[in-house]
Amino acid sequence: MNSVAPVTPVAPVTAESVVRHIAESFDGVHVVEHDGDTFCFYGPGGDVDIARTLPFATVVTGDHHEAVSRLDADGAYRLNIGLTKASYVERFGPAPTERDEDGVLVTDADYTARDVLMPHPFYASQYWVGVVNPSASTFDTVRPLLAGAYEFAVRKYDNRTARAER
Template sequence: MTRYISETFDQARGVESSGDTFFTYGPPGDQWLLFATVVTGDTYDSVSDLGAAGSYRLNIGLTKATYTSRFGPRPTRRDEHGVLETGFDHSRRDEVMPHPHYASQHWVCVVDPATKTLGDVRALLDEAYRFAARKHANRHRRG
C-alpha cells in the first residue's frame, strides 16, 4: 500500500516513524497536509488487533460530504478507552469503516485491505489526495 500511494500520487510525501508511514501532500519545504497513514502495530491502540505479522491499518482522511454520505453524522461519544462509538468492530479485516479515534475528523480506516475493498480504497485515496491538494491551493491563494 505504501508503494501504491508513493507511485500513484505525484506530490505525496511518505514519512516513516516507528514502522508507520504518514503520507502528506505538498512540495518539500512547504506546509504538508496529511491525507493517509499506514499503521503497522498496536503502539497507539489495540482495537485493530495489528499484532499478526504483516497486518496493517490504512487510514484515510475524507471530506465531510463523503464521510457523512457513507456513515452518517460523525461520532462524538467515546468509550472508557477513548475509542469512538461507531458501531463497528475495528478488528475486522478488509472493511472500510470509521476510524476508531479520528472518525470525528472524517477519517476512515481499513485493516488489511484486500480484494473486497481494494477498488474502494483506491478511490478514497484519490479523493483524499485531491482534497489535500485543494486545501493546499486554497492556503496559497489566501496568502
C-alpha cells in the same frame, strides 16, 4: 463434463504495496515514516510543514499508539484515509462524537475486523476511515477514496498557499 477454471492467486495487498500505490499514483506526495508507520502528505517538491499539516492517508503497522484494531499480529496494518465531510457522511452518516472509557469512538464498527472499511476508531469524528488488511477487492473500492483524500489535500495546500501570498 464440467470443468472449473483454475483460480489465479492474487498477490496480497501489503502495507508496502499500499504505500507504493499512493506514492506512485499521486504527484507531490511526501512520505514520512516513523516507528514503522507511514504518513502521506501532499507537498509538491517536498514543500510540506508536517508539524502543521495533516496527512491525507496513513498506514499504521502496529499497536504503537492504540491496540483497538489488534495490529500486533504479523503482517497486520490499517490503511487510514481522511475523507471530506460529504464523502464520510455519504458512507457512514453523521460522524460519531461519543467515546468510551478508553477514548474509542462509539460506532457499530468492529474495529478488529479485517477487510472492512469502517470509521476510524479515534478520528472518525474528523471524517477518517480505516480498513485493516484490505483484500485486493476492498483496496479497489478504497482507491477512489484515496484519490478524493489526495484531491482534498491539494485543495487545502493551494488555499493555504494563496492565503500566504496575499
